[in-house]
Amino acid sequence: MKTESMFQERLKRHHDELRWLYMELYNNSDMFAELCQQLHDYALKRDPELISLDEEREQNPGWFRGNDMLGMMLYIDNFAGNLAGVKEKLAYLSSCNVNCIHLMPFLESPKGRSDGGYAVADFRKVQPELGTMEELFALSQACHKRKINLCMDFVMNHTSEDHPWAKKAREGDGEYMSRYFFYDDPSIPEQYDRTVPQVFPTTAPGNFTYLEEMGYYVMTTFYPYQWDLNYRNPRVFNEMMYNFLYLANQGMDIIRIDAVPYIWKELGTDCRNRKQVHTIVRMMRMICEIVCPGVLLLGEVVMEPAKVAPYFGTVEKPECHMLYNVTTMATTWHTVASRDVRLLKKQMDIVNGLPKEYLFLNYLRCHDDIGWGLDYGTLSGWGMGEVEHKRFLNQYFTGRYAGSVSRGELYNDDPVTQDARFCGTTASMCGLESALYERDVEKLIAAITLDLMLHAYMLTQSGIPMLYSGDEIGQLNDYTYKENENKRQDSRYIHRGEFPWDLAEKRNKKGTHQALIFHGLSRLEKIRRERSVFRSDAAIYTYDVKDQGLLAILRENEEERFIAIFNFSDQERTAWMEESGDWTNLWTGTPIKMVDVLLPAHDFVWASRSKN
Ligand code: GLC
Numbered sequence: 001m002k003t004e005s006m007f008q009e010r011l012k013r014h015h016d017e018l019r020w021l022y023m024e025l026y027n028n029s030d031m032f033a034e035l036c037q038q039l040h041d042y043a044l045k046r047d048p049e050l051i052s053l054d055e056e057r058e059q060n061p062g063w064f065r066g067n068d069m070l071g072m073m074l075y076i077d078n079f080a081g082n083l084a085g086v087k088e089k090l091a092y093l094s095s096c097n098v099n100c101i102h103l104m105p106f107l108e109s110p111k112g113r114s115d116g117g118y119a120v121a122d123f124r125k126v127q128p129e130l131g132t133m134e135e136l137f138a139l140s141q142a143c144h145k146r147k148i149n150l151c152m153d154f155v156m157n158h159t160s161e162d163h164p165w166a167k168k169a170r171e172g173d174g175e176y177m178s179r180y181f182f183y184d185d186p187s188i189p190e191q192y193d194r195t196v197p198q199v200f201p202t203t204a205p206g207n208f209t210y211l212e213e214m215g216y217y218v219m220t221t222f223y224p225y226q227w228d229l230n231y232r233n234p235r236v237f238n239e240m241m242y243n244f245l246y247l248a249n250q251g252m253d254i255i256r257i258d259a260v261p262y263i264w265k266e267l268g269t270d271c272r273n274r275k276q277v278h279t280i281v282r283m284m285r286m287i288c289e290i291v292c293p294g295v296l297l298l299g300e301v302v303m304e305p306a307k308v309a310p311y312f313g314t315v316e317k318p319e320c321h322m323l324y325n326v327t328t329m330a331t332t333w334h335t336v337a338s339r340d341v342r343l344l345k346k347q348m349d350i351v352n353g354l355p356k357e358y359l360f361l362n363y364l365r366c367h368d369d370i371g372w373g374l375d376y377g378t379l380s381g382w383g384m385g386e387v388e389h390k391r392f393l394n395q396y397f398t399g400r401y402a403g404s405v406s407r408g409e410l411y412n413d414d415p416v417t418q419d420a421r422f423c424g425t426t427a428s429m430c431g432l433e434s435a436l437y438e439r440d441v442e443k444l445i446a447a448i449t450l451d452l453m454l455h456a457y458m459l460t461q462s463g464i465p466m467l468y469s470g471d472e473i474g475q476l477n478d479y480t481y482k483e484n485e486n487k488r489q490d491s492r493y494i495h496r497g498e499f500p501w502d503l504a505e506k507r508n509k510k511g512t513h514q515a516l517i518f519h520g521l522s523r524l525e526k527i528r529r530e531r532s533v534f535r536s537d538a539a540i541y542t543y544d545v546k547d548q549g550l551l552a553i554l555r556e557n558e559e560e561r562f563i564a565i566f567n568f569s570d571q572e573r574t575a576w577m578e579e580s581g582d583w584t585n586l587w588t589g590t591p592i593k594m595v596d597v598l599l600p601a602h603d604f605v606w607a608s609r610s611k612n
Helices: 002-026 029-045 048-059 076-080 083-088 090-095 133-145 164-170 187-195 234-248 275-291 305-312 326-338 342-352 376-381 386-397 426-430 432-438 441-460 479-483 491-495 501-508 513-530
Strands: 071-074 100-103 122-126 149-154 158-160 208-211 216-219 226-228 254-257 296-299 322-324 359-363 409-414 419-423 464-468 539-543 550-556 560-567 573-578 583-585 590-592 595-599 604-610
Touching: 002 029, 002 048, 002 234, 002 275, 029 234, 029 275, 048 133, 071 076, 076 083, 083 090, 083 133, 100 254, 100 464, 122 133, 122 234, 133 149, 149 234, 158 164, 187 208, 187 216, 216 226, 234 254, 234 275, 275 296, 275 305, 305 322, 305 326, 305 342, 326 342, 326 359, 326 386, 326 426, 326 441, 342 376, 342 539, 342 550, 376 386, 386 419, 409 491, 419 491, 426 432, 426 441, 432 441, 441 513, 441 550, 441 560, 441 604, 464 513, 479 491, 501 513, 550 573, 560 595, 595 604
Parallel strands: 071 100, 071 464, 100 149, 149 254, 254 296, 296 322, 322 359, 359 464
Antiparallel strands: 158 226, 208 216, 409 419, 539 550, 550 560, 560 604, 573 595, 583 590, 583 604
């Protein structure tokens, strides 16, 4: 009864706007009525424990904004074999200070045509080797007992060609064909191709796939086996929302909406970030608040900042709760290679100038490639033109540039545009792999120093830091993907290796690189968690220390003044500055004078002064 009245109250709050937007897009009141009925049913089917979590979170809407949040993304099979295995390893994750886990795609997906699980054949079934829906729910319960949040992907732009809708469409069933984009003559695909850029120019060129047996072209923005859904069809929207709610009801705390800018297609445009995408995301946010208000939406918008921020919506009409800080991530690696902090500083000033409500997920590496989406307008003014600079970055990180210690591989090397992206783990990019290979202790220490400095920088930013599984012990690139015919073509698998539990054990052995990284990160994470100055509501500015190799950041609230300085150069540098008062170096726990601070190559300072 209480659930019923809560549902009615929440529906009432959003009904008019939801109806308005729905009718604007679909003009179909029967389908809207069906949607409302289903929202009701999913709300009532929700587990009582999740319902009380919803209520708790509604009372405390900022519950996810604290400085205690720390995420980790991991592949279930690589990390622990299956869902039950992940449940067994929760203690390890807690020991990493992690309280939010992003499980990489785990729904049913065809072998060899899965795009790492991003080609979903059944939104309501776990890939059998990974477990069952019941095990997923059990994992979410175990997580909630430990105050760990669970995040999963909702791949809404496309389905696998093995999804039942796609199978029926392939049989020529018009009802199902209308859920995708089918064309029997090549002229429309050709028109699209004129304005739509390619996501995978080398591994999956073009935006359409010709189905010979049918004599039709089907839109496939990503791989040929990932068929784009047609959100102009209200049946698609409704059914996908039911899938979304079904998954939310399995105990998810965060749902990552995959490739969201792509979901609305319009001939003659680039088919990215159309205004209808925002209508759909806004509707999803309301649907979430009506049925499962404890669930957060994380948007995957891999675009430049001006295109990312609109996905937060407005204060009155919010869309996503959080978004990836993708440009800062790419710019960070640019800074590692160029040893010039100017662009990173500019980028941080832009992010710091955004409303404090905007919550970003900060990260160094994830499961995808690094796309070098940098501000080339600014860079070319400094003599770094786009084509040459990308070439430099790729040479640098593949270790082919003089003085570079990084290891990794190119991704979607496009012979036409000469564009390429990059893959590799944090540790390999920092030089750990080459140092171990050369058995060079000095280089090893340098690599660990850089690795910890970059993590300290990530933890200094406002928002939610997200680790990539394996980075906590300095996991290296994994080249075995080349032996697997299902993976060989996709170099992203270089940083999707199996978690080396034997090497992870070495974190308990003093002096190993695993121990130095693991305990180093742990100390940084604890400092962050314990100090209110790391909360998103603290003031944050970049700070000029008159050296292009050094990035300094000031964080401040009523209690504390905190200054972080990061040396991105490979030489000792001085941060020219003068701050009075008694400062403590939080990293070493010793007093520090914040006057013309000397920093060894790739080192950092986290200094604090109490204001009381
Ligand atoms: C997202 C995922 C990526 C995947 C793509 C297609 O960008 O992060 O791994 O290939 O969507 O679903």
